[in-house]
Amino acid sequence: MGFFRNIAEKIKRGLRKTKDVLFAPIRKLVEVFRNVNDEDIDVIEEALIGADVGVEATRKIIERLRVAYKKGEVRTTDQLIPFLKADLKQRLVERGNDLRVAPAPPTVILVCGVNGTGKTTSIAKLAKHFADDGKKVILAASDTFRAAAVEQLTIWAQRLKVDLVKHQMGADPAAVVFDAADAAVARKADFLVIDTAGRLQTKENLMKELTKIRNVAAKKIPGAPHEVLLVLDATTGQNAISQAQHFQAATNVTGLFLAKLDGTAKGGIVVAIKDKLDIPVKFVGIGETPEDIAPFDADEFVEALFE
């Protein structure tokens, strides 16, 4: 109970900037009880665009609002927020927001994404999230492209007291996974989380590298990787969507970790992502510390936006 209240609080805090942009103008509208007019709908449209809900998703929401308005279903200002909440919740509910886990441990999570989006930090968050739940976690430092990447993950592993498998910088990322998968089985880990290099590659290179890692994992652990989490930086707004399309074309992405939701007024990107991509958001990152993670929940997210 305390845990969930804590998460709801965190999400509210993380969405503060988005709320300022999205909700502040709408709140002004609904402060006074009166009949809704056309200008009110324009204000809502602008607010949605401002929060990076995206042109297409905004158009769909506004279209529905206009229909409801014409039919008299939305007549007075007090009906605006309930309408928006219900619409957004319906839009955001998706199949499988829960993490995919293996029928028998270890569950293997492959984490990919462009450099700087927050991969390594998000892995630390996942590690803490699992470890706090009493699970045994092993991290694989398969971003061997930069020495700093291995060092960063090593520091997190030490701080969080979880195991780490690493090779030298420049080593074959799949070889790290090979050893890490052995370690995960031998040490009876519940989760193996794999960090990967995120330099902007061609689709073919990206595909080759991720496929090699996947094959090694699959050979060692049945069904692995059980989850392929793509980390996106919410502050990049619509650009995050084109990144997702790039990765989706290279490999089967099964879930999104939307990082840096706290640093942006573009929290509406969650709605745009749902509208454009068929990949569920599984976690959101709402700060720089390992505690700043929340499993994504559509109801909670929408309530936090309009609180």
Ligand SMILES: Nc1nc2c(ncn2[C@@H]2O[C@H](COP(=O)(O)OP(=O)(O)O)[C@@H](O)[C@H]2O)c(=O)[nH]1
């Ligand atoms: N405010 C905020 N910063 C974050 C979040 N996630 C990651 N960062 C920061 O983003 C920067 C890049 O993160 P890093 O994990 O190194 O990205 P990587 O290159 O993809 O592995 C670091 O300064 C992190 O502290 C988040 O949820 N919120």
Ligand SMILES: [Mg+2]
């Ligand atoms: Mg990294």
